[in-house]
Amino acid sequence: MRRDEDLIEEINALWLPVYPFMADHVVAASGVRSGKVLDFGPFAGGIAVSLLAKNSNFHAKVVDESERVLRSAAQWAREKGCASRLAVHRAPIEAILEPDGSFDLVTLRGAFFYLTPSLLREVKRVLRPGGFGWVGGGYGPLTPNEVITPIADLSRQLNEDLGKTRITDEEGERFLSSAGLSSCARISTEGGFWIEVIG
DSSP: OOOOHHHHHHHHHHTTTTHHHHHHHHHHHHOOOSEEEEEESTTOSHHHHHHHHHOTTEEEEEEESOHHHHHHHHHHHHHHTOGGGEEEEEOOSSSOOSOTTOEEEEEEETGGGTOOHHHHHHHHHHEEEEEEEEEEESSOTTOOHHHHHHHHHHHHHHHHHHTOOOOOHHHHHHHHHHHTOTTTEEEEOTTSEEEEEEO
């Protein structure tokens, strides 16, 4: 991934109308209604803040190596009135520097810019038993067309400018196998290309 902070900030802001629908999907798919959320990587913040805004039983942590990503997440949380339940932490994104079983939900949006088998194993490691990881890219299955259509062309172009990587079903299955997670993760192509990891 070409780490261009201006492009990342533009994409994250462009997707603000999408994140509430992604948050709804994470809750619906996981059955998790409370607990700790980790939103990780350069496209983090939007899902976490949407979860906090919708449900006071969640606390969230946003982690990325960029201060700009973290500042944006903190600002969105202030605007939504949930800043007291959000922590931000600057750290490299090659690994998740958290204890085992720390989180009920883990989300990595835009993951195929930077995902590796070892990082996917980290997602599994930091999930509590019964937790849920949502790792991948796309708008998610609940985002309506009237939200997607106005931003789709610009979003596609910005992602291309960042060097977006596309992945096939077969490549995804090989990725799961190389991560050693075939028994506890599955590919979903509803609303994009996602890996769902069960803690």
